[in-house]
Every structure is written in structure tokens, then in C-alpha cells.
Amino acid sequence: MPAAAQLSPHEEAIVAAVDAGNEDIVGFHKAIVEINSGTHNAPGVRAVADVVMPELAALGFDVEWIDQSAQGRAGHVFARHAGTPGTTRMLLIGHLDTVFEPSAPFQDYTREGDKVTGPGAEDDKGGVAIMLAALRAMHAAGTLDGANIIVALTGDEEAVGSPREAARADLLAAAQESDVALDFEGLARLDGKDMGSIARRSSNSWQVETTGNEGHSSRIFSGGVGYGAIYELVRIVDAFREQLPEEDLTYNVGIIAGGSEAALSEDRLSATAYGKGNIISPVAVARGDFRTISPEQTERVVAKMEAIVAQNLPGTTARLEVSRSYPPMAPTAGNAALLDRLNAINADLGLEAMAVLPPIMRGAGDINFVAPYVDGLVGLGAAGGGGHAPGEWVDLSSFPRQAKRAAILMTRLAGEHY
Numbered sequence: 001m002p003a004a005a006q007l008s009p010h011e012e013a014i015v016a017a018v019d020a021g022n023e024d025i026v027g028f029h030k031a032i033v034e035i036n037s038g039t040h041n042a043p044g045v046r047a048v049a050d051v052v053m054p055e056l057a058a059l060g061f062d063v064e065w066i067d068q069s070a071q072g073r074a075g076h077v078f079a080r081h082a083g084t085p086g087t088t089r090m091l092l093i094g095h096l097d098t099v100f101e102p103s104a105p106f107q108d109y110t111r112e113g114d115k116v117t118g119p120g121a122e123d124d125k126g127g128v129a130i131m132l133a134a135l136r137a138m139h140a141a142g143t144l145d146g147a148n149i150i151v152a153l154t155g156d157e158e159a160v161g162s163p164r165e166a167a168r169a170d171l172l173a174a175a176q177e178s179d180v181a182l183d184f185e186g187l188a189r190l191d192g193k194d195m196g197s198i199a200r201r202s203s204n205s206w207q208v209e210t211t212g213n214e215g216h217s218s219r220i221f222s223g224g225v226g227y228g229a230i231y232e233l234v235r236i237v238d239a240f241r242e243q244l245p246e247e248d249l250t251y252n253v254g255i256i257a258g259g260s261e262a263a264l265s266e267d268r269l270s271a272t273a274y275g276k277g278n279i280i281s282p283v284a285v286a287r288g289d290f291r292t293i294s295p296e297q298t299e300r301v302v303a304k305m306e307a308i309v310a311q312n313l314p315g316t317t318a319r320l321e322v323s324r325s326y327p328p329m330a331p332t333a334g335n336a337a338l339l340d341r342l343n344a345i346n347a348d349l350g351l352e353a354m355a356v357l358p359p360i361m362r363g364a365g366d367i368n369f370v371a372p373y374v375d376g377l378v379g380l381g382a383a384g385g386g387g388h389a390p391g392e393w394v395d396l397s398s399f400p401r402q403a404k405r406a407a408i409l410m411t412r413l414a415g416e417h418y
Contacts (some may be wrong), residue, residue: 004339006348007408008348010142010409010411013142015137017141018404018407021133022400025133026129026399028055028389029116029394029396030109032048032051032052033109034109034118035048036100036107037096037098038097038098038101039097039099041101041102042069046065046155047073048125049074049075051155052077052153056079056151057143059081059350060139062080062081063078064078064079068161070166071156071166071167071214072161072162073153073167076153076156077096077155078152080149081150082150083145083147083414084146087413087414088179088413088414089150089178089179089418090147090149090180090413091152091181092152092153092181093154093367093370094128094151094185095156095185095366096129096154096383097156097158097159098123100119100120104119105267109121116394118392119392121326121384121392122186122392123186123387126381130184130381130403131152131184131406133299134402135151136405136406141411143407143411146414146415147410147414148414152170152174152366153364160325167363168366168369172195175370176373178373179375180413181375182406182410183197183366183378183379184406185365185367186379186383187381187398188379190355190361193354193355195355195357196357196379197356198376198377198378198412199329200363200367200368200371201292201328201360201363201364202293202298202326202367203363204289204290204324204325205288206322207268208236208320209285209318209321210233210236210284210318211229211282211316211317212227212231212232214279214281216240217277220374222281224315225315226313227315228282229262229281231316232312235313236308241294241304243304248297248360249297253286253287255271255287255288256286257271257284257285258275258283259273259274259275259281259283260274260275260276260279260281260282261274262274262275262285291363293330293331294328295327297328297407298324326364326369327371329368330371335375335376335377338376339354339377342405342409345412349404351405362379383398384398
């Protein structure tokens, strides 16, 4: 690494501590990847928490397990470190769970050089490891003492508990006590370069149900029978495709069914349908998602969808249901200023500046919930790929540089009134 002439003695000590402790962090990462912690595997999520909590306590944090059984989930780890009064209050966000339940065939940790493959290796056990590495380095360098930090490691980021308001109440309360949120999910890379993320789009679901007059197919379009439910649903879905598109918006149809009988399963992940070619369909249903960059865009898109659904073909009806799951994290000036701070650290470390990642390239996460209350920076976790699929991998060589970036950023923020 080039000489770090702009680093303070404490920051140079952070760099040395990260390098000295890297193998221990890699071992910690291996230990938690090898524990299955699929969101619905409550004992597994708690087992990961039982590994993480003593590590935070050893650094002087007051650590708490927040049970979420009432929300159908395992729970969260929250840890608080009181520093110098009046200085920047930081909220560090990561998660303990993965998308890989015990029944998934992808379970094993494998390592070839700096590439580790395993469930949650990047999302988000790499982020948890880097967060711990940064905090350990601050502790070793003496800069953790004055830092006001809340660590929030949720146990249900991949599938938020219900009701959502209760599942995220502790995270929102922590945001009210904070000035800055730092998100330790994966480091985005584009064309081989590390990217800075100052926005995450929302995640919303929609469902359209249509009805029509059942009858003999010979009378369709005439005789007062009408077009049937399937034609009405196809009209709506195609109008969404043509009329909704705008910058930073994506829209998807995930499942569709129609016929004489059609219904989604209770979990809305599968459908059953029955029909004949000579019967006009009386029922149809479709479900999908849409992702937006701001609350204003969300409301604008919903209004367009409602207007499209209201224009029915003859002899049909339609009903729209929209569920807002994750709010958007808009690219604010405060978020951009945090990336500027990180890029100053990159310069001092001899690293390239990080350009802004286009928001359309990033999905939603827990930081979205706190975005209305604090400035935020996304992607302080590990570099990797293949997330949410067998073969998910992480690049261990990203651990030291990400831990140094995070630890120095937190050290500088801890010395300031934000």
C-alpha cells in the first residue's frame, strides 16, 4: 500500500491493527458462515448471535438480544457504546440471517485463495466480519473510547417479521438516537472498481385481481358477455409495461394465473388454475413488485397504476392491492457528503476515489427504514457476488481495505459534532 502520509498516528495504528488481526477476522467469518442462519431458522440465527455478542461485549459494548418470536422471527442483536457527549452518534447496520434455510442444498464453506464460497458469505456475514474488524481496530488504536455507536444486527433482513412496524421498531428507535447510519452490506464494484452507494431503492409488491362474466367462448366480444378476466388482466399488465417506466424505476410481474378457477397460495408464492379454451375466464390474478428511488416516485407510480386498473374492458372488473415493504433511501446531499468524507480517506490510504453507484443497481435493505431520519452510506461490507443463489462468494482481500475505511471514517466522525 502507498505511504499514508495524511493519516494521523491513531489512524496509522488502525491500519496496523486491521492488518495484524485479519487472519482472526477471516476465522470469525468462517465460523459464522458455517452456522446455517436462514431467516426462518430461529435457532441458527440465535447461534450466530451467540458468536457475535461476546465479541462486541469484549469491546465495551452493552449488548442486548431482542426477541422477535412474536413477529415470527428469531431476534436482533443491539449493542451500545457510549462515547464523548455531543459528538457524532453512529448507527451501524448489518444482519445475521441469510436466504438459505436448512433445507437448501447450498450449505458448505469452501476457500480457494481469497475466494470463499458459502451461504451468506457476502450477504451479510462478510459485512458482520468487517464491522467487527473495524471496531477491533478502533479499540486497539484507542479511538473507540470516545465513539457513540449503536450496532444493529437484525435477524430478519431477508424476510422481515410481521407486523413490520414491530419488527423494525427497535431499529427506528435507534435511528432517533443517531446522526449517521453506516450500512455494512456488500461493497458494490463496477468494471473492477469499488463504488460508493448513497441510495437504495424501495421494495414494494402489487397484486391485481380481475373478474369477468363466465360464458361460452363463441360469445366473447359480443352478446354482452364481455372480454373475460384474463384479457382484462393482460390489458392492465401491458399498460403497466408501457406507461409506468421512468428513471430509476423497475417493475416486474412475478406470477400470473387465470381461468374458470384461479387463486394464489396463502404465501402467494404459487398459484392454481383451471380452465378450458372454450370458456370465457371469470377470474385472473397477477402479482409482482416495483422499486423506486424516492417516496414521491412511489406515490406517483401507485397513482398511475390505480388509473390504469380503473379503466376496465367491457364486462370486467379489476382490483389493485399495493404493499409497501421497504421505503426508498433517496440520494440526498447529506449522503453524498458522507461519501465525500470516505473518498478523503481513500486518498489518505492511497486508494482510488469511489464513484457513485447508479441506484438502479442496488436493492433494498434495512438502512432504507432509517433513511428519513439520518444521513447514510451504503456498502461498507465485503466485495463478492452471486448473492441469494448457490455459489454465493466473497473476496477476502476486500476485508482489510473495507475495515480500514470504516474504522477511520468512524474515528473521524467520533471526533466531531455532526
